Amino acid sequence: MKTYYECIPCFVNQTLRMISSKESPHHEKVLREVLFTLSEADFSNSPPELTKKVFDVFEKHHGFYDHYSDIKKHSNSYVMSMYDELISTVNSSPNPFDVAARLAIAGNVIDFGANHVFKNEYIHQNIKDALAAENIDLTELKDEVFKAKKILYLGDNAGEIVFDKLFINQLPREKVKFVVRGGAILNDALMEDAIDIGLTQIVEVISNGASLPGTVLKYCSKEFLEVFDKADLIISKGQGNYETLSEQKDKNIFFLLKAKCPVIARDLNCNINDYVILKNQDKSPLKD
């Protein structure tokens, strides 16, 4: 997905949140350089590529800093504190695959790229809403999952990966590789998060080698690209992975996400806050 004009204020807001998170005389320099970078940016690039450029400016002036470190730890431990209850919800259902997939989509609400603020209550409301949502049809994904030989599961955010763990328990785990980002960006899940929540104990977890909040193949490692090429089913979580892979029409990708901003809702032809499951070749989300 290209960067729409309406994405630009988000990059500026992202910058403001970053500079307000760290005391420094360089704040004004960072802000001005981000504005200049945006004035020259290639809008045919996806939003995560421009987010990376914003972080690069910050890093140039401040050095490396993982702004979302505490938030990621909190998100992981908060969702893990609900884990037993969530497992019961899945296991007590006549359709555990369906319930676990819905919870995985609900978990995508934990996103500090799209949301300015986030409260624990939102998670509970999203669980309720996703379990009740009428437009989620998992028939096709379920068919593909059980036909597939090599499944690549592209993770998105810390905290959210606990919900992914629940869903992976419903998949043929020996065929699944779970993917984390290669370096800190926003609240995106890293290898340390996967270890933290015990995901590495149930499934193979690999890094994509790139520190972008999405999956931009040209920046990913050779090792990851080999796995990506061989996968016959890709489960892609979240907005960032959708924004960076939506044009990848030659791969069998299912995008699972919550549409959290008006731009992506328009691109997906859905309503804002919809829970979306979309097959790559489809033009519009899978709805009833």
Next chain:
Amino acid sequence: MKTYYECIPCFVNQTLRMISSKESPHHEKVLREVLFTLSEADFSNSPPELTKKVFDVFEKHHGFYDHYSDIKKHSNSYVMSMYDELISTVNSSPNPFDVAARLAIAGNVIDFGANHVFKNEYIHQNIKDALAAENIDLTELKDEVFKAKKILYLGDNAGEIVFDKLFINQLPREKVKFVVRGGAILNDALMEDAIDIGLTQIVEVISNGASLPGTVLKYCSKEFLEVFDKADLIISKGQGNYETLSEQKDKNIFFLLKAKCPVIARDLNCNINDYVILKNQDKSPLKD
């Protein structure tokens, strides 16, 4: 008031609203040039001065265009349709000065600089809220009004000026000059709006000679500056006039406004959505 970093996304959003209001292949050029302009802008200038720079970029590529023309006409006629009822509210009160001043402050909600969307219902809610607000103390302003020999009343937005008309009816009108902007910018009131709602029939109306959404003295006409210098009391409506005159400590100015954005609320040391009456020399709003 200087431009805070948090004001920058607002200028970008303002640009997006302007370019979406007019079909043109120049949209991307305008957006890029605004971003570049902001990257180099002098943040010690007030926000209205930077808003003017955004409009200048648009005008360079599109020619002059009054984006808010229809909105201004609608605002004037909508509030005029309530005028008789509002007069009754004022006249049936034991303290018409107080009620009319509160309505004038409530009317400041009609602001397309600070608000993205505006609905007629907001006006009614703001009237109720401003009439009931506990932190509005008009004692000092009332004293000054009746001591003053030359009162300058700086108007702000179309629609809002109907509420100002109500308040001006409670002032010694022969001592009052009402000021409109010198050219179209946002939904700020122009001479044509003052004529439209019959304000010119009850008070002398002059232009400040500048098309900025505030009162930046260096851009105002010589004629206006002479009147400004001679005034011994200035009633200044709205955020834009506050942002551009808050440093003018040698003049006797009362700022009347609704604090509609977090930046101005912080600068004023009040809560967002507060109705504010602030004397220029005071450090914090006049509260009980």
